[in-house]
Structure formats: C-alpha cells, structure tokens
Amino acid sequence: RPIGKPVNPALLYAKLLQWLPPVAADGPATPGDAAPPRPPLGQRLAEVAELSLPAALHYMGGDEARLERLLQVFVRTYRDPARGFAPEPTPDAPARWRSTAHSLRGACASIGAEALAREIQAFELALGRGDTPAPLPQWADTAQALQQRLMALVQALEPVLAAEGPAA
Numbered sequence: 001r002p003i004g005k006p007v008n009p010a011l012l013y014a015k016l017l018q019w020l021p022p023v024a025a026d027g028p029a030t031p032g033d034a035a036p037p038r039p040p041l042g043q044r045l046a047e048v049a050e051l052s053l054p055a056a057l058h059y060m061g062g063d064e065a066r067l068e069r070l071l072q073v074f075v076r077t078y079r080d081p082a083r084g085f086a087p088e089p090t091p092d093a094p095a096r097w098r099s100t101a102h103s104l105r106g107a108c109a110s111i112g113a114e115a116l117a118r119e120i121q122a123f124e125l126a127l128g129r130g131d132t133p134a135p136l137p138q139w140a141d142t143a144q145a146l147q148q149r150l151m152a153l154v155q156a157l158e159p160v161l162a163a164e165g166p167a168a
Contacts, residue, residue: 041068044160050153056112067111068161074111075157078104084150085143097143098127104150116149 038044041064042053060067077083085100086093101124108117123142 040064048153048156048160050113050116050149050156052112052114054112055114056110059110059112071111071157072161074107075154075161078107078150078154079158081147081151085147088140093143094127094139097139098124101127101146108153113153116146116153119149120146 045051045053056067057064060070083100084104085097101120105117105120105124108114108120123139123146127139
C-alpha cells in the first residue's frame with residue numbers, strides 16, 4: 001500500500017523495514033563460539049522504562065524482529081546528538097526545534113516511547129503557536145531536557161540491542 005501525505009511515521013518505518021535487509025552477525029560462527037541464546041526482545045526491553053512494548057508491537061503488527069530492527073535504526077539515527085534538539089537559542093532555533101520535533105515525535109511513537117512522544121508533540125505545538133519569548137531561555141531549557149531524555153533512551157537501548165546480548 002502506498003504511503004501518502006500526511007506521512008504516518010509508523011507506516012513509513014514499517015514499509016522501510018520490509019525492504020531493509022536484516023542485520024547480519026559479524027562473521028561466521030564456529031561451533032566453539034556458540035553464545036547462549038538471547039532472551040526475547042520483550043524481556044530485554046523490560047528494563048527500558050521509557051518504552052511501552054505493547055504500543056511498539058502494535059505499530060509493528062506484533063512482529064518482534066521488525067521492532068528490533070526499527071529500534072536499531074532509531075539508535076543509529078539518534079545516537080548523533082546533531083539529529084536531536086540542539087539547544088543553542090539562536091534566532092532560527094524555534095524553526096529547527098519544530099522541524100526536529102515533527103520527525104522525532106513520530107519516531108518515538110513508533111518505538112513505543114509514548115510519554116516522550118507526547119512531550120515532544122506539546123513542544124512542537126507550542127513552537128507552532130509562536131509562543132516563544134524573545135530571549136528563548138525557557139524553550140532552550142525544554143529543548144535541552146528533551147535532548148537529555150532522547151540520549152538516555154538511546155543509551156538504555158544500546159546494550160539491549162547489542163549483537164551479543166546483555167552482559168551476564
């Protein structure tokens with residue numbers, strides 16, 4: 001089914017994941033190198049308080065493998081702080097933050113980070129109303145707080161998604 005505008009981020013990610021190849025392991029495994037099996041994704045994500053597994057699985061049609069690939073794309077994308085909210089209160093900051101919020105809101109919702117998605121949406125709506133005060137300190141603080149939550153989410157997901165699984 002084609003993707004029309006306005007773009008539904010969950011549908012877009014789902015379509016992308018249909019065409020992206022699965023992430024391959026690094027090199028062939030030898031019989032002596034067999035690692036213990038990884039726990040199911042839901043069990044590994046239990047420690048990531050920011051995520052709602054039922055919501056994320058809903059967007060992925062219940063497909064845990066697809067969700068895991070989406071989470072890997074999310075981590076690779078937002079590991080770079082430049083992809084998030086740069087809190088420098090320059091004159092063009094509200095436009096930058098609004099653009100970032102627009103794409104990040106959908107990405108967070110798609111992976112089940114519902115609370116963060118709602119806060120980003122509130123920030124986006126406030127910026128869209130033109131509520132920004134001239135010096136922008138309040139909005140810079142909000143952008144910085146959202147950026148910190150985004151980075152904390154990425155850092156919490158990295159060990160969960162590591163190829164060798166969580167350390168014992």
